[in-house]
Amino acid sequence: MKQASNAHSSAREHAAREIDRIGHMLVTRWDRSLAAHLLSLVSHLERHVDEQHASLLTECLTLRELLQHWLLQNDSVPSEPERYDELRHHLGMVSQLAMMEDRQLPPDERHGDLAQAGPHMIYLWMPDSEDAANLAEQLSCFGFAVRSMYQASKLAQALSEATPAAVVAYTDFSPSDPIFTLAATIGSLCPLLFCSPRHDFDARLQAVRAGASGFLGWPLLAHELIDSLNFGDLGERRDPLRVMIVEDMASLAGLYASVLYRHGVDTLQVTEPARVLDSIVQFRPDLILMDMYMPDCNGVELAQIIRQQRLLDGIPILFLSVEKRQSIQLDTLTLGIDGFLTKPVAPEELVVTVINRARRYRKLRSYIINDSLTGLLNHSHLYAQLEYEVLRAKRDQRSLSLVMLDLDHFKTINDTYGHPAGDEVLVNLARFLKERLRRSDLISRYGGEEFAIVLPGTRQEDTVRIMESLRQSFVQIEQLSNQRTFRQTFSVGISSLATASNTTELVQQADDMLYRAKHKGRNRVEAYPATT
Numbered sequence: 001m002k003q004a005s006n007a008h009s010s011a012r013e014h015a016a017r018e019i020d021r022i023g024h025m026l027v028t029r030w031d032r033s034l035a036a037h038l039l040s041l042v043s044h045l046e047r048h049v050d051e052q053h054a055s056l057l058t059e060c061l062t063l064r065e066l067l068q069h070w071l072l073q074n075d076s077v078p079s080e081p082e083r084y085d086e087l088r089h090h091l092g093m094v095s096q097l098a099m100m101e102d103r104q105l106p107p108d109e110r111h112g113d114l115a116q117a118g119p120h121m122i123y124l125w126m127p128d129s130e131d132a133a134n135l136a137e138q139l140s141c142f143g144f145a146v147r148s149m150y151q152a153s154k155l156a157q158a159l160s161e162a163t164p165a166a167v168v169a170y171t172d173f174s175p176s177d178p179i180f181t182l183a184a185t186i187g188s189l190c191p192l193l194f195c196s197p198r199h200d201f202d203a204r205l206q207a208v209r210a211g212a213s214g215f216l217g218w219p220l221l222a223h224e225l226i227d228s229l230n231f232g233d234l235g236e237r238r239d240p241l242r243v244m245i246v247e248d249m250a251s252l253a254g255l256y257a258s259v260l261y262r263h264g265v266d267t268l269q270v271t272e273p274a275r276v277l278d279s280i281v282q283f284r285p286d287l288i289l290m291d292m293y294m295p296d297c298n299g300v301e302l303a304q305i306i307r308q309q310r311l312l313d314g315i316p317i318l319f320l321s322v323e324k325r326q327s328i329q330l331d332t333l334t335l336g337i338d339g340f341l342t343k344p345v346a347p348e349e350l351v352v353t354v355i356n357r358a359r360r361y362r363k364l365r366s367y368i369i370n371d372s373l374t375g376l377l378n379h380s381h382l383y384a385q386l387e388y389e390v391l392r393a394k395r396d397q398r399s400l401s402l403v404m405l406d407l408d409h410f411k412t413i414n415d416t417y418g419h420p421a422g423d424e425v426l427v428n429l430a431r432f433l434k435e436r437l438r439r440s441d442l443i444s445r446y447g448g449e450e451f452a453i454v455l456p457g458t459r460q461e462d463t464v465r466i467m468e469s470l471r472q473s474f475v476q477i478e479q480l481s482n483q484r485t486f487r488q489t490f491s492v493g494i495s496s497l498a499t500a501s502n503t504t505e506l507v508q509q510a511d512d513m514l515y516r517a518k519h520k521g522r523n524r525v526e527a528y529p530a531t532t
């Protein structure tokens with residue numbers, strides 16, 4: 001039975017490639033005998049499609065009727081150009097559906113999980129203790145909602161109610177620890193991280209065998225946990241890879257998007273080339289998947305327009321194309337295109353190629369545009385992005401606020417606790433801002449102990465409220481240095497496009513307000529224009 005279905009599937013794949021090849025020739029040059037051959041291929045494919053694949057059957061039927069209609073006409077070349085578009089559309093659909101419909105890889109469930117409980121819910125599996133309470137409190141300062149429990153029935157119940165971003169489990173690896181009977185269930189829903197006073201090889205091996213995604217020490221520090229949540233695969237669960245699909249056939253774009261979505265990738269479909277630049281800035285893709293042939297502006301032209309912008313120069317662009325001629329593919333590669341996927345593309349090939357390239361780009365990009373200590377945007381990148389955001393906000397008549405933030409008496413921290421402790425405070429503040437602000441906000445390390453934040457679409461009064469709440473939370477975080485703890489405050493200056501008419505004024509006004517906050521005693525938020 002399985003063999004029969006595999007045979008159907010490979011016959012479909014073969015037919016898909018043939019239909020695509022002949023169809024492409026026909027779209028470039030009408031020829032009655034080619035059309036007749038294509039018709040027989042489509043009829044052949046239909047015989048290999050069962051009723052489970054209703055959309056493929058419908059597309060085959062439409063394509064067959066279209067070809068029959070043309071062949072019955074007396075004139076040798078169909079006159080209306082829009083009929084070629086129709087043919088091209090149905091060809092694309094038939095070949096891609098035949099290739100993908102029953103070969104989609106098993107769904108990766110992680111994407112759906114996060115939709116349920118949000119990326120900021122953590123379940124802690126640990127006995128009541130001062131360390132556990134302290135960890136929960138520190139995590140909440142970073143914006144996490146924490147549920148603590150230490151009974152198998154309670155954890156099972158909590159998992160059935162909502163799937164968290166991660167389960168963090170304390171264990172000494174005793175065989176009777178019930179977490180090990182629950183580990184498989186947890187692992188199928190979300191990442192499981194162990195923390196333990198043991199860190200010997202056996203303990204690590206047991207963790208691996210239980211399917212753990214991470215292994216941390218005990219007592220567990222909030223920032224160590226947050227770093228683990230942001231790293232690698234776990235990081236992608238919280239901040240999925242983003243792929244922009246530029247394809248004039250919305251139905252095909254939807255098909256690619258659904259395959260990628262099953263593997264945890266967020267997609268944005270753009271059908272009009274003129275909207276691509278704005279969409280890149282808003283969506284910040286890790287990769288662009290682009291149709292090579294589009295009616296208004298072809299893929300090569302569009303790729304060159306993207307490459308003209310300094311900020312967008314490095315984004316990988318993969319062409320999805322029916323183009324099989326190697327000479328044309330090579331020419332295109334020299335224009336800065338990163339690779340080709342030849343249509344119709346198999347889902348496995350699409351997923352593996354896209355995810356690997358997107359991952360690599362995200363990593364490399366982070367080295368280039370991010371400050372090496374904090375991982376935040378660096379000064380020059382922030383400034384370039386700020387200019388763009390200001391232009392966009394003015395054009396769309398939307399609000400935009402700028403925040404300048406500076407740690408208070410930071411020199412004293414360095415002098416008292418040492419430079420490494422100062423560095424740790426900077427990293428803590430970066431983690432804190434990343435957790436508490438939106439993904440669309442641009443957070444940068446502007447100078448030594450100064451940070452700048454751009455909040456697109458946010459009015460000044462809302463920014464004041466947000467920064468006031470962050471100021472009050474940050475001071476609750478215990479900064480740790482050689483067993484000594486201390487608290488750190490910061491001062492904030494805010495400006496917005498309600499008063500500034502360009503980037504220079506915006507920066508100047510926020511700077512003035514930061515100076516004023518310092519002057520008025522620090523650990524406060526001041527917004528332009530100063531009231532008293």
Ligand SMILES: Nc1nc2c(ncn2[C@@H]2O[C@H](COP(=O)(O)OP(=O)(O)OP(=O)(O)O)[C@@H](O)[C@H]2O)c(=O)[nH]1
Binds near residue numbers: 414
């Ligand atoms: N640890 C550490 N310190 C830094 C870094 N960059 C700058 N600093 C220190 O930050 C301190 C800034 O000191 P000041 O400009 O005098 O300001 P402050 O002590 O924070 O005082 P106010 O801003 O007036 O509240 C200096 O001692 C710098 O050495 C860094 O990357 N790591």
